[in-house]
Amino acid sequence: MHVLLIEDDPAITAGIVDALTGAAHRVSHVGTGGAGLRAVRDEAPDLVVLDLGLPDIDGTDVCRRIRADSSVPIIVISARSEEIDRVLALEMGADDFLVKPFGIRELIARIRAVTRRTLSDGQEAPSTERHLGPLTIDLRGQRITVNDTPVHLTAIEYQLLVYLSQEPGAVRPRSDILREVWKTEWFGATKTLDAHVAALRKKLGSPAWIESVRAVGFRFEIPA
Ligand code: CA
Numbered sequence: 001m002h003v004l005l006i007e008d009d010p011a012i013t014a015g016i017v018d019a020l021t022g023a024a025h026r027v028s029h030v031g032t033g034g035a036g037l038r039a040v041r042d043e044a045p046d047l048v049v050l051d052l053g054l055p056d057i058d059g060t061d062v063c064r065r066i067r068a069d070s071s072v073p074i075i076v077i078s079a080r081s082e083e084i085d086r087v088l089a090l091e092m093g094a095d096d097f098l099v100k101p102f103g104i105r106e107l108i109a110r111i112r113a114v115t116r117r118t119l120s121d122g123q124e125a126p127s128t129e130r131h132l133g134p135l136t137i138d139l140r141g142q143r144i145t146v147n148d149t150p151v152h153l154t155a156i157e158y159q160l161l162v163y164l165s166q167e168p169g170a171v172r173p174r175s176d177i178l179r180e181v182w183k184t185e186w187f188g189a190t191k192t193l194d195a196h197v198a199a200l201r202k203k204l205g206s207p208a209w210i211e212s213v214r215a216v217g218f219r220f221e222i223p224a
Contacts, residue, residue, distance in 0.1 A: 006036035033057030067093030
Protein backbone atom coordinates (compact mmCIF):
# COMPACT_ATOMS: atom_id res chain seq x y z
CA MET A 1 0.00 0.00 0.00
CA HIS A 2 1.21 3.49 -0.83
CA VAL A 3 1.22 5.79 2.20
CA LEU A 4 1.85 9.51 1.83
CA LEU A 5 3.35 11.08 4.95
CA ILE A 6 2.95 14.85 5.34
CA GLU A 7 5.19 15.79 8.30
CA ASP A 8 7.85 18.45 8.85
CA ASP A 9 9.68 16.93 11.84
CA PRO A 10 12.71 14.92 10.58
CA ALA A 11 12.91 12.63 13.63
CA ILE A 12 9.25 11.66 13.52
CA THR A 13 9.45 11.27 9.75
CA ALA A 14 12.42 8.89 10.01
CA GLY A 15 10.65 6.75 12.62
CA ILE A 16 7.42 6.48 10.64
CA VAL A 17 9.12 5.85 7.29
CA ASP A 18 11.25 3.08 8.81
CA ALA A 19 8.33 1.42 10.53
CA LEU A 20 5.91 1.58 7.61
CA THR A 21 8.54 0.40 5.15
CA GLY A 22 9.19 -2.48 7.56
CA ALA A 23 5.46 -3.25 7.51
CA ALA A 24 5.66 -3.58 3.69
CA HIS A 25 4.13 -0.24 2.83
CA ARG A 26 5.54 2.09 0.21
CA VAL A 27 6.02 5.48 1.81
CA SER A 28 6.50 8.83 0.15
CA HIS A 29 7.19 11.86 2.28
CA VAL A 30 6.75 15.62 1.96
CA GLY A 31 7.43 18.28 4.60
CA THR A 32 4.87 20.97 3.77
CA GLY A 33 1.12 21.19 3.28
CA GLY A 34 1.51 22.62 -0.20
CA ALA A 35 3.71 19.73 -1.32
CA GLY A 36 1.27 17.35 0.36
CA LEU A 37 -1.70 18.65 -1.62
CA ARG A 38 0.28 18.29 -4.86
CA ALA A 39 1.40 14.77 -3.91
CA VAL A 40 -2.17 13.64 -3.16
CA ARG A 41 -3.15 14.83 -6.64
CA ASP A 42 -0.11 13.52 -8.51
CA GLU A 43 0.61 10.26 -6.67
CA ALA A 44 -2.92 9.17 -5.71
CA PRO A 45 -1.75 7.47 -2.47
CA ASP A 46 -3.86 4.75 -0.77
CA LEU A 47 -3.66 6.52 2.58
CA VAL A 48 -2.43 9.85 3.99
CA VAL A 49 -0.77 10.35 7.38
CA LEU A 50 -1.03 14.07 8.07
CA ASP A 51 0.67 16.18 10.75
CA LEU A 52 -1.44 19.12 11.93
CA GLY A 53 1.48 21.46 12.69
CA LEU A 54 3.01 22.21 9.28
CA PRO A 55 5.20 25.21 8.38
CA ASP A 56 3.08 26.62 5.56
CA ILE A 57 -0.61 25.64 5.80
CA ASP A 58 -2.44 24.51 8.95
CA GLY A 59 -3.01 20.75 8.88
CA THR A 60 -6.78 21.09 9.33
CA ASP A 61 -6.85 23.20 6.15
CA VAL A 62 -4.74 20.62 4.34
CA CYS A 63 -7.17 17.94 5.53
CA ARG A 64 -10.20 19.84 4.30
CA ARG A 65 -8.59 20.57 0.94
CA ILE A 66 -7.64 16.92 0.41
CA ARG A 67 -11.16 15.84 1.34
CA ALA A 68 -12.71 18.36 -1.06
CA ASP A 69 -11.80 16.17 -4.02
CA SER A 70 -10.57 12.84 -2.68
CA SER A 71 -11.94 10.08 -0.46
CA VAL A 72 -8.44 8.80 0.42
CA PRO A 73 -8.30 7.68 4.09
CA ILE A 74 -6.57 10.31 6.27
CA ILE A 75 -5.00 9.67 9.67
CA VAL A 76 -4.14 12.91 11.46
CA ILE A 77 -1.19 12.95 13.86
CA SER A 78 -0.75 15.86 16.22
CA ALA A 79 1.14 17.00 19.28
CA ARG A 80 -1.93 19.03 20.16
CA SER A 81 -4.08 16.76 22.25
CA GLU A 82 -6.86 19.29 22.77
CA GLU A 83 -10.30 17.92 22.13
CA ILE A 84 -11.01 20.84 19.81
CA ASP A 85 -8.24 19.71 17.44
CA ARG A 86 -9.53 16.18 17.43
CA VAL A 87 -13.08 17.26 16.70
CA LEU A 88 -11.92 19.78 14.11
CA ALA A 89 -9.77 17.20 12.30
CA LEU A 90 -12.61 14.70 12.20
CA GLU A 91 -15.00 17.38 11.00
CA MET A 92 -12.53 18.27 8.27
CA GLY A 93 -12.85 14.71 7.04
CA ALA A 94 -10.06 12.81 8.78
CA ASP A 95 -10.74 9.12 9.42
CA ASP A 96 -8.73 8.88 12.60
CA PHE A 97 -6.61 10.96 14.98
CA LEU A 98 -3.44 10.02 16.89
CA VAL A 99 -1.82 12.18 19.55
CA LYS A 100 2.01 12.42 19.59
CA PRO A 101 3.93 10.71 20.97
CA PHE A 102 2.32 7.47 19.83
CA GLY A 103 3.67 3.98 19.45
CA ILE A 104 4.43 2.93 15.93
CA ARG A 105 2.41 -0.25 16.48
CA GLU A 106 -0.59 1.90 17.29
CA LEU A 107 -0.15 3.75 13.99
CA ILE A 108 0.11 0.51 12.05
CA ALA A 109 -3.01 -0.85 13.81
CA ARG A 110 -4.93 2.32 12.91
CA ILE A 111 -3.79 2.12 9.29
CA ARG A 112 -5.02 -1.46 9.16
CA ALA A 113 -8.38 -0.53 10.74
CA VAL A 114 -8.97 2.45 8.45
CA THR A 115 -8.10 0.59 5.28
CA ARG A 116 -10.10 -2.49 6.27
CA ARG A 117 -13.11 -0.23 6.69
CA THR A 118 -12.67 1.47 3.37
CA LEU A 119 -11.83 -1.76 1.50
CA SER A 120 -14.78 -3.68 2.93
CA ASP A 121 -17.20 -0.92 1.91
CA GLY A 122 -17.59 -2.13 -1.64
CA GLN A 123 -17.52 -5.85 -0.92
CA GLU A 124 -20.22 -5.95 1.71
CA ALA A 125 -22.65 -3.43 0.28
CA PRO A 126 -25.94 -5.09 -0.62
CA SER A 127 -28.01 -3.59 -3.40
CA THR A 128 -30.56 -1.96 -1.19
CA GLU A 129 -31.61 1.41 0.07
CA ARG A 130 -32.53 2.15 3.65
CA HIS A 131 -35.34 4.70 4.04
CA LEU A 132 -35.50 6.34 7.44
CA GLY A 133 -37.89 9.30 7.37
CA PRO A 134 -36.17 12.08 5.42
CA LEU A 135 -32.90 10.11 5.41
CA THR A 136 -32.03 7.68 2.64
CA ILE A 137 -28.94 5.48 2.76
CA ASP A 138 -28.00 3.98 -0.60
CA LEU A 139 -25.97 0.99 0.61
CA ARG A 140 -24.82 0.10 -2.86
CA GLY A 141 -23.66 3.52 -3.97
CA GLN A 142 -22.81 4.52 -0.39
CA ARG A 143 -24.69 7.76 -0.85
CA ILE A 144 -26.64 9.56 1.83
CA THR A 145 -29.40 12.07 1.29
CA VAL A 146 -31.51 14.03 3.75
CA ASN A 147 -34.67 15.45 2.14
CA ASP A 148 -33.11 14.54 -1.22
CA THR A 149 -30.04 16.70 -0.52
CA PRO A 150 -26.75 14.79 -0.69
CA VAL A 151 -24.78 14.61 2.57
CA HIS A 152 -21.06 13.95 2.29
CA LEU A 153 -19.73 11.61 4.97
CA THR A 154 -16.24 10.28 5.59
CA ALA A 155 -15.73 6.53 5.38
CA ILE A 156 -15.97 6.09 9.13
CA GLU A 157 -19.00 8.35 9.51
CA TYR A 158 -20.72 6.31 6.84
CA GLN A 159 -19.91 3.01 8.61
CA LEU A 160 -21.08 4.46 11.91
CA LEU A 161 -24.38 5.64 10.43
CA VAL A 162 -25.00 2.31 8.69
CA TYR A 163 -24.35 0.47 11.95
CA LEU A 164 -26.47 2.72 14.19
CA SER A 165 -29.39 2.86 11.76
CA GLN A 166 -29.73 -0.91 11.35
CA GLU A 167 -32.43 -0.90 13.98
CA PRO A 168 -33.94 2.51 14.77
CA GLY A 169 -34.82 2.85 18.45
CA ALA A 170 -32.33 0.21 19.59
CA VAL A 171 -29.59 1.23 22.01
CA ARG A 172 -26.08 0.43 20.83
CA PRO A 173 -23.54 0.17 23.65
CA ARG A 174 -20.26 2.03 23.10
CA SER A 175 -18.27 -1.19 23.32
CA ASP A 176 -20.38 -2.76 20.53
CA ILE A 177 -19.95 0.32 18.32
CA LEU A 178 -16.17 0.36 18.81
CA ARG A 179 -15.93 -3.33 18.08
CA GLU A 180 -18.20 -3.33 15.02
CA VAL A 181 -17.24 -0.01 13.43
CA TRP A 182 -13.69 0.64 14.66
CA LYS A 183 -12.78 -3.05 14.97
CA THR A 184 -11.11 -2.30 18.27
CA GLU A 185 -11.49 -3.33 21.88
CA TRP A 186 -9.44 -0.31 22.86
CA PHE A 187 -11.65 1.75 25.11
CA GLY A 188 -9.50 4.86 24.72
CA ALA A 189 -11.17 5.27 21.34
CA THR A 190 -14.39 6.35 23.03
CA LYS A 191 -13.56 10.08 22.70
CA THR A 192 -13.06 9.51 18.99
CA LEU A 193 -16.51 7.94 18.91
CA ASP A 194 -18.03 11.04 20.58
CA ALA A 195 -16.34 13.30 18.05
CA HIS A 196 -17.63 11.24 15.12
CA VAL A 197 -21.16 11.20 16.54
CA ALA A 198 -20.99 15.00 16.92
CA ALA A 199 -19.82 15.38 13.32
CA LEU A 200 -22.52 13.02 12.07
CA ARG A 201 -25.31 14.84 13.91
CA LYS A 202 -24.15 18.10 12.41
CA LYS A 203 -24.03 16.70 8.88
CA LEU A 204 -27.47 15.10 9.24
CA GLY A 205 -28.79 18.52 10.26
CA SER A 206 -30.15 17.62 13.69
CA PRO A 207 -28.84 16.15 16.96
CA ALA A 208 -32.16 14.26 17.25
CA TRP A 209 -30.95 11.54 14.86
CA ILE A 210 -28.53 10.12 17.39
CA GLU A 211 -29.59 10.21 21.00
CA SER A 212 -26.99 9.78 23.75
CA VAL A 213 -27.97 7.12 26.25
CA ARG A 214 -26.17 8.06 29.43
CA ALA A 215 -23.45 5.64 30.54
CA VAL A 216 -24.45 3.16 27.83
CA GLY A 217 -24.12 4.35 24.27
CA PHE A 218 -26.27 5.73 21.49
CA ARG A 219 -29.69 5.24 20.00
CA PHE A 220 -30.58 6.07 16.39
CA GLU A 221 -34.00 7.68 16.06
CA ILE A 222 -35.94 9.16 13.18
CA PRO A 223 -36.68 12.73 14.36
CA ALA A 224 -40.37 13.51 14.83
CA1 CA B 1 4.93 19.41 12.81
